[in-house]
Amino acid sequence: MKAFLGIDVGSVTTKVVLIDDAGTVLWHSYGKTQGQPIRALQSAFAALRRDMGDTEIQGVGTTGSGRKLADYVVGADVVKNEITAHALSAIHLIPNVRTIVEIGGQDSKLILIRNRVVTDFSMNTVCAAGTGSFLEHQAVRLGISIEELGNHALAASSPARVAGRCTVFAESDMIHKQQMGHNLEDIVAGLCDALVRNYLNNLARGKDISAPVIFQGGVAANPGIKAAFERELGQEFIVPVYYPIMGAIGAALIARTTKKTRFRGWQVAEQQLSTSSFYCPDCPNSCGVIEINNRNGVIARWGDSCGKWGILGG
Amino acid sequence: MRLTVPHMGLLSTAYTRVLRQQGVDMQPPPAATVKTLNLGVKHSPEFACLPFKINLGNMIEALDNGANAILMPGGYGPCRFGYYGIIQEQILRELGYQFRMSTTDNPDRLSDMIDTIREISRIRNRFDGYRVFFLILMRMAALDRATALYHYYKPREINRGDTDLILKEAIRMIDLADSYTRLFRTVPEIKRMFRAIPIDKTLNPVTVGVLGEIFVVIEPFANLDVEKKLGEMRVEVRRGVWLSDWLNDRFRFRPFRRNQTRYAKKLARGYLNYPAGGESMETVGKTLLFQKKGVDGVLHIMPFTCMPELVASTIVTRISKDRDYPVLSLTFDEHVSEANIITRLEAFVDLLERRRDEGISRH
Numbered sequence: 001m002k003a004f005l006g007i008d009v010g011s012v013t014t015k016v017v018l019i020d021d022a023g024t025v026l027w028h029s030y031g032k033t034q035g036q037p038i039r040a041l042q043s044a045f046a047a048l049r050r051d052m053g054d055t056e057i058q059g060v061g062t063t064g065s066g067r068k069l070a071d072y073v074v075g076a077d078v079v080k081n082e083i084t085a086h087a088l089s090a091i092h093l094i095p096n097v098r099t100i101v102e103i104g105g106q107d108s109k110l111i112l113i114r115n116r117v118v119t120d121f122s123m124n125t126v127c128a129a130g131t132g133s134f135l136e137h138q139a140v141r142l143g144i145s146i147e148e149l150g151n152h153a154l155a156a157s158s159p160a161r162v163a164g165r166c167t168v169f170a171e172s173d174m175i176h177k178q179q180m181g182h183n184l185e186d187i188v189a190g191l192c193d194a195l196v197r198n199y200l201n202n203l204a205r206g207k208d209i210s211a212p213v214i215f216q217g218g219v220a221a222n223p224g225i226k227a228a229f230e231r232e233l234g235q236e237f238i239v240p241v242y243y244p245i246m247g248a249i250g251a252a253l254i255a256r257t258t259k260k261t262r263f264r265g266w267q268v269a270e271q272q273l274s275t276s277s278f279y280c281p282d283c284p285n286s287c288g289v290i291e292i293n294n295r296n297g298v299i300a301r302w303g304d305s306c307g308k309w310g311i312l313g314g
Numbered sequence: 315m316r317l318t319v320p321h322m323g324l325l326s327t328a329y330t331r332v333l334r335q336q337g338v339d340m341q342p343p344p345a346a347t348v349k350t351l352n353l354g355v356k357h358s359p360e361f362a363c364l365p366f367k368i369n370l371g372n373m374i375e376a377l378d379n380g381a382n383a384i385l386m387p388g389g390y391g392p393c394r395f396g397y398y399g400i401i402q403e404q405i406l407r408e409l410g411y412q413f414r415m416s417t418t419d420n421p422d423r424l425s426d427m428i429d430t431i432r433e434i435s436r437i438r439n440r441f442d443g444y445r446v447f448f449l450i451l452m453r454m455a456a457l458d459r460a461t462a463l464y465h466y467y468k469p470r471e472i473n474r475g476d477t478d479l480i481l482k483e484a485i486r487m488i489d490l491a492d493s494y495t496r497l498f499r500t501v502p503e504i505k506r507m508f509r510a511i512p513i514d515k516t517l518n519p520v521t522v523g524v525l526g527e528i529f530v531v532i533e534p535f536a537n538l539d540v541e542k543k544l545g546e547m548r549v550e551v552r553r554g555v556w557l558s559d560w561l562n563d564r565f566r567f568r569p570f571r572r573n574q575t576r577y578a579k580k581l582a583r584g585y586l587n588y589p590a591g592g593e594s595m596e597t598v599g600k601t602l603l604f605q606k607k608g609v610d611g612v613l614h615i616m617p618f619t620c621m622p623e624l625v626a627s628t629i630v631t632r633i634s635k636d637r638d639y640p641v642l643s644l645t646f647d648e649h650v651s652e653a654n655i656i657t658r659l660e661a662f663v664d665l666l667e668r669r670r671d672e673g674i675s676r677h
Contacts, residue, residue: 065653083661107654117672118665119640123658206631284349305539307475 001026003052004059005263006252007041007074008085008245009033009066012105012132013218014040015248018052023092023253027052028245037066038273038292041073045269053266059258061085061251065106072292072300073273075264078254085250087111087118090214092253093240098210101229101237102246103199103219105132110203122203132218134167135225138174138191142184146222149188153224156189164194192224196232215239216246280304315414316341317383317434318376320369323532323557324461327489328454335492336446337436341381343372346535350375355648357405364536364617364647365395365529370402377411385434388417393591393622449497453488455558456501460484463508465553468545470513478542480507517548520666523604525554525597526615527623530646532557537615538652540644540659544613547663552609554600555593578603585629592622598629601641610666611640613659618647640665 003026008015014037018027029044061078062070063085071079082104090100091113100111108131112120124131139146153159160182163173170191177187213235219225220243229237242249274293279286287304301309318341319326326342334340344350346368354371373384384406386399399417406413418430428443437443464481471477484504491497522544530536531553541551563575578599586598601612614630616623627643634641642662644655 065657081657081660081664083657084664115672117668118661119638120634121658121661121665123654284347286348 001055002058003055004252004255004258005057005061005074006085006245006248006250006255007060007062007067007070007076008064008082008248008251009037009041009062009070010064010105010247011107013244014044014066015064015245016041016044016048017242017245017248017252018048018055019249019252021256023249023256025242025245025249026055028242028248030244033066037069038073038275041070042269042271042273045074045266049266049269057261057263059252059255059261060263061253061255063247063251067251068302069275069292073271074268075262076255077258077261077263078251080251080254082107082247083109083111083121083123084118085247085254086216087113087121087250088253089242089246089250090216090240091116092249093242093246094212094214094238097212097214099213101199101213101215102217103131103215103225104217104247107131108199108203108217108219110199110207110209112207112209120207122207124202134170135191135195135219135222138171141171142188144184144188150192150222150224150226152185153189153192153222154227156185158186159193160186160190162187162190162194164191164198170194189224189228192222192228193232196225196228200232209233209235211235213237216243218244220244277303280309282308315339315383315434316381317385318343318373318381319385320372321346321533322529324457324485325454325557327485328457329450331489331492332446332450332453333431333435336431338434341376341379343376343381344379346372346533351535351648357409359401361619362398362401363394363527363619365527365533366398366402367648368529368533368536369398370405373402373406374409374411377406377413382412383414383416385430386415386417392593393620395592449494451558451561452494452497453491454561456488456491456497456504457485458556458558459501460488460504460508462553463505465541465545465551467508467511467513468542469519469548469550470515470517472512472514474546476511477508477545480511483507519548519550520611520663520670521550521552521609522663522666523552523554523600523609523612524615525600525604525612526593526626527617527620528555528557528560528593530615530617531555536617537644537646538650538655540613540615540655543656543659544663547660549663549666552604554604555596574600574603581606585633586626590622590625592620592626594622594626597623597626598633601630601633601639602637605637605639610670611642611662613662614641614643616643616645618645618649640669 003018003020006017014031014033016029017025019025029047031040033040060074060076062076063080063082067079086102090097097113102109108124110122111118136146139149160177163169174187215237220239226237272295277288277290280289289303289309291298292300316339321343330340330342350371353374354367358367358370388396388399403415428447432443464477468477487500491500544551575596579595581602582595582599589595604612630641
């Protein structure tokens, strides 16, 4: 069987999907990156090979903050930014989509689409309030699992008003609300409301959010956030079945135009790869240079601004 | 007296050699690095803008290298910039540096500039002062010309990095061209060098107009080399702000040249009727001008806390909506995340390419 691979190495999770020519998802995996993107990728590949080892890979696309690293590890045909990848998969799924709300582990995006073309986008810049990492941190602090956070929020009767401008203040405000005697459900619901307000203030100011709206990324798993968005905007938020792997699907869709793939083959799961880094001492810029090594030595190097180290790829 | 002037793009390349020949002991600051930025950030008010911080870092590094006099443009400024020299002087004195500070009080008056040159050099004759000053302006124009050629050839180059090497060589050649005759010989030579770069002639790259606060636009260190990044994404940059234009607008150096800035200001009418400081009028007017000329989109860049460009940014967002014209605004300061900038640039370029494929933009 012939298929295309999409890889999304995010800050928190690593997603791998396999699609056919028509864009149907044949296989997918979703695992924690845990600060070790190469290992996360390799374990996903080991599982993929076990399940779909007889597939002929015809093209590979990578996306996410680790897209470049993933390219060096597996040999990609296209390396695409997350915004384009998310937009393409959403358009593929719902051709008349007009708005995409995407919230991942550490960043959030708003993408506007008209007539199947991206017309505008925004992305959080300075603050990670409202993203998955923060929600997870708060769930741990409240002693509930991230999966049930949303259901707790839905059970609230009168959501507490939590300050959402900044994650640090949101946390201290939540502690304050707990000490005032608000119950867990109301606080969690208040947190969801605060994060939605934060998102809308940072990304959606002056932007026309019109239906159909697709809500994707890991945080779309949280029905509390979805409900808070719908309350705030009075619009339905559609959560697609494959909401956490939409970026990877987008990368795979782009890879469909590949003529001859650069994919290194199934052995990427077993390669002995390690990364190391050093600060270049040659000028005061002290660029952090990153190296990927296999048994034979350095195979890729980047991170320098002058280009003297990046001989093996830029 | 060893004189230093903070960097602004390639400006120091235009004057250093010429002024040295006129007996000025020039000590240009070392090219800005992370160390420069850290020094500047450490000693600056937090909400001062990135140009202030880089300038202050330049001054500290130059003083540490033996400079004992600083020349800083100032006077009634286009923005807070007018006060920067005074504040920087105070900060440096508090740090214990001994030096002579001159701020040009009236930077828009050519005769004052000439007086400044006569003060610091051994030029006594007013005519010689003008001759030297015009040579500096011509050298600046040549540097801008080389940069514009770079913008054209960079996205088309076949061997990655060729164009960067040629630009470097062109800058070195202009630096050495220390007379009118040599400069007039050098410019055509530079054009030939760029034309010799192997390029992909079939490529019709997406074009992006780069506008915004002048320091951040012309100083690659301040904007994370955004023009090179665009070039590597196969985008042709059309820069809307040039140092030689800026000088020209002030001093009417070439009176017969069609003044695009004035035309842009006329276009801005209706959106912005009087200057809100800095390059706000240019940003608004040239956004409209770029759309008229069929440039695919505009990248608007500014330093964090820049008031004039913040005003312009709001208006540009409005223009973008009114006229269905793609604009990306990026803000730069010492906290900027390069990964975030790259992601947004790439997505913007994808957006422009898709629009072109769909026939939305005129081409």
